Amino acid sequence: MEGERNHTSVVMFVLLGLSDEKELQLILFPIFLGIYLVTLIWNLGLIILIRMDSHLHTPMYFFLSFLSFLDICYSSSTSPRMLSDFLRDVKMISFIACATQYFVGCWMGLAECCLLAAMAYDRYVAIGRPLQYSVVMTPSLCQKMVAGAYGSGFLGSLFLTVACFHLYYCGSNIIPNFFCDITQIISLSCSDPSISQMVLFLVCTFVGFNSFLVTILSYGFIAASILKISSVKGSAKAFNTCASHLAVVTIFYGTSLSVYLLPSSNHSNKQDKVLSVFYVIFIPMLNPLIYSLRNKEIKEALKKVIKRLTHFTQ
Incomplete structure (x- = not known):
């Protein structure tokens, strides 16, 4: 480490962004600004709608409102920086800002x-144990599950951030993406990254993999419960109650596994950026759209709100 300390410590990182062509960046700016605004409006609107309509005060929509809040925060952690970088010639980000x-x-x-794992369990109880649903999915349990999800994410992120950004950076400071990604940042370190990589593996296993396992098991039990239903209409109705969530889970894990599990030799930096854009930018916008477009209760609640507003303005 003594030899490494002779070098200047990195205090700024350079984000290469989606493209280095100025004309293309000016075209992409209004497109991604529109996507970000749609993300904010749809997710915030869904939260307000769930709060306003008493018919939506159920565990499923309770979880959905917190999922929308997550999507707002997740999109806001990257989109404003990306949008401002479209208008800059040099895309610099400080060490502290990158860590944040x-x-x-x-x-x-x-x-x-x-x-998503909690929502999958909720759907299993609704389909597999409908008579006990109100007894099992009590408000206190739902609150504890949401608190556990946020708490697990906070601790896992804290461990990963400390493990990554306590490393010594003295060489290249170029991140070949539009946001600070841990795998690309660790590769720039001048010190031994083995401990950080171990922490990354443990967090991904205990939080990511276990959540994925709970989700898969829940849908396994859901499938078994649906197969036991004799009538076709009953089976279709049961499937429709979890179709939106299943679509969100498939998109979320499908893209995230493509980004982080496929070997880097299997795809180029451009493909990494495309996958990252879908994972970081598009999914927070798609989630509320998927739930809204396929959900009759949300559509009915929206119609009621529109009627109230039109009646109030008249």
């Missing part, structure tokens, strides 16, 4: 893994 961005984004990502 990663901490918030990782916290929201890990919490979403846990929350």
Whole structure:
């Protein structure tokens, strides 16, 4: 380490962004600004709608409101920086700002893994044990599950952020992406990253993999419960209650596993950026759309709110 300390410590990172072509950046700016605004409006609108309509005061929509809040925070951890970088020639980010961005984004990502697992368990109880649903999914249990999801995400993100940013950085400071990603940051370190990589593995195992396992097991039991239903209409109705959540889970884990589990030799930096854009930017926008477009209760609640507003303005 003595030889390493002779070098200047890195205090700034350079984000390469999505493209180095100025004309393309000016085209991408309004597109991603629109996506970010849609993300904020849809998620915030869904939260307000759930709070306003008493028919939506159920465990499923309780979890959904916190999922929307996660998506707002997750998108806000990267989108404003990315949008401002579109208008800059040199995309610099300080060491502290990079650590903060990663901490918030990782916290929201890990919490979403846990929350999706809680929502999968909720759907299993609703379909597999409908007569006991109100007894099992009590408000206190739902609150504890949300607190556990946020708490697990916070601790996991804290461990990862400390493990990554306590390393010594003295060489290259170029991050080939539009946000601070731990795998790319650790590769820039001048010190031994083995402990940080071990912490990354443990957090991904205990938080990410276990949440994924709970989700898979819940849907296994859901599938078994649906197969026991004799009528076709009953089976279709049971499947529809979890179709939106299943779509969100598939998109979330499908893209995240593609980004972080596939060997880097299997895809280029451009492919990494495309996958990262979908994972970080598009998913927070798609989640509320998926739940809204396929959900009759949300549509009915929205119609009621529109009627109230039109009646109030008249």
